[in-house]
Amino acid sequence: MAAPLTPVLSPPAAVICDLDGTLVDTVLTRIEAWMRTFAETGLPADRDHVASLIGSDGKWLAERVAERTNRSLTADEAEAIDRRAGEQYGALNTDPRPLPGAGEFLDALDAAGSPWAVATSSRPAQVQVSLAALRREARPVVVDGLAVERAKPEPDLLLAAADRLAARPSDCWCVGDARWDMLAAVAAAMVPVGVITGAASAADLRDAGAVAVVDRLDDLIGLLRPA
Numbered sequence: 402m403a404a405p406l407t408p409v410l411s412p413p414a415a416v417i418c419d420l421d422g423t424l425v426d427t428v429l430t431r432i433e434a435w436m437r438t439f440a441e442t443g444l445p446a447d448r449d450h451v452a453s454l455i456g457s458d459g460k461w462l463a464e465r466v467a468e469r470t471n472r473s474l475t476a477d478e479a480e481a482i483d484r485r486a487g488e489q490y491g492a493l494n495t496d497p498r499p500l501p502g503a504g505e506f507l508d509a510l511d512a513a514g515s516p517w518a519v520a521t522s523s524r525p526a527q528v529q530v531s532l533a534a535l536r537r538e539a540r541p542v543v544v545d546g547l548a549v550e551r552a553k554p555e556p557d558l559l560l561a562a563a564d565r566l567a568a569r570p571s572d573c574w575c576v577g578d579a580r581w582d583m584l585a586a587v588a589a590a591m592v593p594v595g596v597i598t599g600a601a602s603a604a605d606l607r608d609a610g611a612v613a614v615v616d617r618l619d620d621l622i623g624l625l626r627p628a
Contacts, residue, residue: 410592410613412625415568416510417559417591419456419577420521422599423618424507425497425531428578431455432600434490435462442482445470452600456579458522458552459483487524494527497534500598502619507537509622518542518562522552522581542566553581556589563589576618583609594621 422428432452439446446466454462460479463486467474474482510517518541521528525545532543542565549557563570575586578599586593587610595606595614603614615621 410574410594410624413515413574413592414572415563415566416515416517416574416576417520417562417566418517419575419579419582420519420523420528420531422456422500422578423576423582423596424500424503424519425534426500426598427494427497427531428452428455428599430493430497431490434493435486437489438482438486439466441485444472444482454581455600456522456577457554457581458546459486459524461552461554484524487527490527491530494530497531499535500617502617504535506618506622507535509619509625513625515625516542516566516568518544518566520544520558520562520575522546522558553579554584554588556585559585559589559591563591576621578606580605580609583611586610 418424421431432448432455435451436446436448444467450469451466454465460483463479463482464474523546525547528543528545532540542562544558544562544565546552549561551557559575560570563573570590573591574594575582575591576594576596577583578596579601583593583595583606593611595611596618597603597614597616606614
């Protein structure tokens with residue numbers, strides 16, 4: 402059961418959403434893509450550890466896995482592993498589905514006139530199929546992992562998205578399923594809102610800074626307008 406929404410969660414001027422595990426049900430596919438990549442490259446990886454890192458910058462993720470074997474990756478090695486994981490993911494992610502409540506939440510944002518964007522650590526080629534699964538009439542604003550030098554848990558993606566929406570960061574909700582979303586939101590001075598539809602628990606999200614945690618995105622609809 403999710404924690405009750407906190408009274409400090411005021412209606413947002415804009416909303417910035419993560420993609421994998423927040424809007425689309427792709428976290429298990431992501432994990433499998435990474436596990437295949439690490440097996441292919443001969444780098445030992447624990448599935449639970451990899452699951453805990455989903456949502457973070459791919460190069461950073463590869464470096465964290467390598468550290469567990471006392472190995473240090475060069476920038477080129479981390480880049481190659483990240484790129485290969487993206488290729489594996491693209492081959493696996495053929496029929497992604499929106500998570501329950503995601504479509505209703507995005508519809509409610511549009512109805513409320515609340516601008517929103519997708520901020521994802523993924524590379525552009527990995528994003529298109531999942532975006533199409535959301536079946537929006539117009540392509541949303543998207544800031545991907547190649548748009549900034551440092552993806553989550555750094556705040557750069559979120560700040561770039563807020564800039565695209567012409568919104569002050571402090572007036573934005575950042576909605577995500579991973580602790581990396583929450584840490585990035587805190588660093589960006591945004592309002593971190595967690596949803597337990599990915600690999601992280603409610604406690605994980607709260608520990609990373611979430612001011613509210615919900616079971617599914619449509620639980621947030623009633624808070625989009627002032628009472």
